[in-house]
Amino acid sequence: MDKSFSKEAPFKPGGLECHRDEEPAHCLFCQLNGRHRSHVLYASCLLAVPLPFTMTLLTHVLACLFGMGSWVAINGMWVELPLIVPEIPEGWYLPSYLTVLIQMANAGPLFVTLMHRFRPGKLDERPVIYSIVGLGVVATFLLAFFWKHTVPLAGAMHSVPLLVLCFLISVVDCTSSVTFLPFMMRLGPQYLTTYFVGEGVSGLVPAVVALVQGVGVVHCRNATVASLANGTLGVNATVGASGELQAQYQPANFSAQVFFLFLSAMMVVCLAAFLLLNHHPAVARERKCELYLNGGLAEEKSDQALSLSHRPQEEKAMISSPDSHRRARRSSFGTGFYSGPELAFIFVVLAWVNALTNAVLPSVQSYSCLPYGNQAYHLAATMAAVANPVACFIAMFLPLRSLVLIGLLTIVGTGFGTYIMAMAALSPCPLLVHSVSGTALIVIAWMLFVLTLSYVKVIIGVILRDEGHSALVWCGAVVQLGSMLGALSMFPLVSVYGLFKSGDPCNTKCTK
Numbered sequence: 001m002d003k004s005f006s007k008e009a010p011f012k013p014g015g016l017e018c019h020r021d022e023e024p025a026h027c028l029f030c031q032l033n034g035r036h037r038s039h040v041l042y043a044s045c046l047l048a049v050p051l052p053f054t055m056t057l058l059t060h061v062l063a064c065l066f067g068m069g070s071w072v073a074i075n076g077m078w079v080e081l082p083l084i085v086p087e088i089p090e091g092w093y094l095p096s097y098l099t100v101l102i103q104m105a106n107a108g109p110l111f112v113t114l115m116h117r118f119r120p121g122k123l124d125e126r127p128v129i130y131s132i133v134g135l136g137v138v139a140t141f142l143l144a145f146f147w148k149h150t151v152p153l154a155g156a157m158h159s160v161p162l163l164v165l166c167f168l169i170s171v172v173d174c175t176s177s178v179t180f181l182p183f184m185m186r187l188g189p190q191y192l193t194t195y196f197v198g199e200g201v202s203g204l205v206p207a208v209v210a211l212v213q214g215v216g217v218v219h220c221r222n223a224t225v226a227s228l229a230n231g232t233l234g235v236n237a238t239v240g241a242s243g244e245l246q247a248q249y250q251p252a253n254f255s256a257q258v259f260f261l262f263l264s265a266m267m268v269v270c271l272a273a274f275l276l277l278n279h280h281p282a283v284a285r286e287r288k289c290e291l292y293l294n295g296g297l298a299e300e301k302s303d304q305a306l307s308l309s310h311r312p313q314e315e316k317a318m319i320s321s322p323d324s325h326r327r328a329r330r331s332s333f334g335t336g337f338y339s340g341p342e343l344a345f346i347f348v349v350l351a352w353v354n355a356l357t358n359a360v361l362p363s364v365q366s367y368s369c370l371p372y373g374n375q376a377y378h379l380a381a382t383m384a385a386v387a388n389p390v391a392c393f394i395a396m397f398l399p400l401r402s403l404v405l406i407g408l409l410t411i412v413g414t415g416f417g418t419y420i421m422a423m424a425a426l427s428p429c430p431l432l433v434h435s436v437s438g439t440a441l442i443v444i445a446w447m448l449f450v451l452t453l454s455y456v457k458v459i460i461g462v463i464l465r466d467e468g469h470s471a472l473v474w475c476g477a478v479v480q481l482g483s484m485l486g487a488l489s490m491f492p493l494v495s496v497y498g499l500f501k502s503g504d505p506c507n508t509k510c511t512k
Contacts, residue, residue, distance in 0.1 A: 059283050062273045063184070063191040067198025068205065069133060069270020070176040073140055073169040074102065076206035076263045078362075079381075082215045083256045087148055088159045096495040098166060099363075099487050105170035106480050108132075112178045113477040116470060125179040129274060132179070136172040136267040139165050144260035178476035181461065185469045187277070192465050193396040196458045200388030207385040209262060211378060214253045337467070342403060349410050350460050350475065351482030353453045356417050358479075359486030361449065364424035367500040369446070371428045371510075372439040380446040387447045391454035401463055406456055413452035416445045424500055429510035 077098065085094055115123040146161040153160060184192050277283055338346070369377035423430040423442060432438025457479075464471040493499050 058280070059187065059191060059277075060194045062277050062280070062283065063187065063194040064198035064201065065269055065273035066277060067180065067195040068202045069136070069267055069273070070180050070199050070202055071173050072202040072206060072266045072270075073136055073263055074173045075203045076140075076210075076259065076266075077166060077169065079206050079210040079215065080256055080259055083213075083252055083259075084147065084162075087256075088162065089150060089157045090159055093495075094159075096491065097163060098170075099359075099491050099495075101163065101167045102170045102174065103484050103487055105167060105174045106484055108171045108175035109178045109477055109480045112175060113473060116178075116473045120470070125183050126278065128175070128179050129183060130271075132172045132175050133267060133271045133274060135168060137264055137271060139168040139172065140260055140264035140267055143169075144257045144264065147256065147260065174480055177479050178473055181472040181476050182469050185465065185472060187283075189462070189465055190396075192462060193392060193399070193458060196395070196461060197389050197392035200385075200390075200392050200454060203388055204385040205266070206263070207382055209259065211382060212253065213259060214250060338463075345403065345407075346460055346463065347474070347478050349406060349456065350478050351485070353410060353413070353456050353460075354479045354482035355486030355489075356414065357450065357453050357457070358483040360490050361417050361420055363487070363490040363494050364421060364500055365446075367424035367427040367502055368420045368430070369442055370502060371423075371430050371433050372442055376439045376442060380443045383443055383447040384450040387450040388454045391451050392458050395455055395458040395462070399459060399462055401459060406459060409452045409456050413449055413456065416449035416452070419445050420449060427501055433510050 078095075081095060085091055088094065090097060112123065112125075112128065143162070143165045146165065147159070149159070149161045150157040151160040152158075180195070181192075184195050365381065366377065369380045420442070423445075430438070430442075432441065461472075461475060464475045
């Protein structure tokens, strides 16, 4: 059967033949009533617009690359800190400054959320996405050349270009939470999970590149021996007592400038993926088909409701199914499938999970892992980065939407997070600090913590996707709110009161 859209080719939905140039009165397909026509529309879309596997795969790849640009810039900044910090006057206060800048950047998501709340339908997220992704490309490119530049300010030198560009990058990534997700409503629901895979990869890719770069690799050497051999202790060695081991940071395999250019290239890839998602014929063809089907199904529901409204009261009662009360709207949010308490539970869990995964636990990752060794730290960071996309793949093939399961997984993930937080609080001498089992436990804890809570985030995103466009806007807003509250709660504990102590990687002595 010819499945093309040519005017001469016969159009055979459901075995009914009509031509595109036939008058509606002469076409049996066009004479069908509204209730049956939607079924034929569905069949005709599937028959007349076949999507080969390669086209569907292309859309999945584009959705993944699009999601990868959501947080790749900020994640890249965090993993590059060991190379940046020694070269700037702010030193290790830079992470604290980054935390503040990221929270200031939440003005972007706040503006988008308020626009959707008070001017619904007026803000098209596509121009916003073009703007912020373009800004991300420019900011990361400039970062490669100006991150070391300093400016005199208030009687001291400060890395003003670095801080300004970090703020712009933060605006890009924070605003992506309330624009990228709503845009995914334009695609089929199966692509939302692929988007979350890309979002998880946005943390994995910079971590792997930093691992290849050799960021933060430390070797412990005797300072006296090193000075006798070289005539000096070197720039990276800390002078100490005779015979004391000193930490020497090895030079990176490539510079921070190359790394930032790589981040800029990743943002270009995100922009190209977004362009193709909007304009590629295969994606547009699939999107039109889905909108066509949704319109047909909506028409069917409308016709059924109209037909039922004209029936006598007794006949309505006979036609009504036993589940009609359960299918009634339970709230004014989205489709009304979830009640008010259930929605509150979903959003509270979403805020809690993002507070833990995006702010609370990352702020103490070095305290929880470095006492077990530099290798344990890098292994935990890498495995946690891998666990995120793995959780998205699991959710793609096993999307269990039970709220009870979401609650149980949140409790389990919080339990792993509690263990990590306890080890960070006990730093520099946590439990089993000198044993292989202690190292294995902290790495496994980080991996399972990220795995369970990432799965919860994806499932909640899938649930809210079914509730409509505005639900995904609120999803992004709650993600940012939870992250902000987590960061604001940890900032004074880590940076002001100094409740967490880091040990010397070469000289910390702990009793067994």
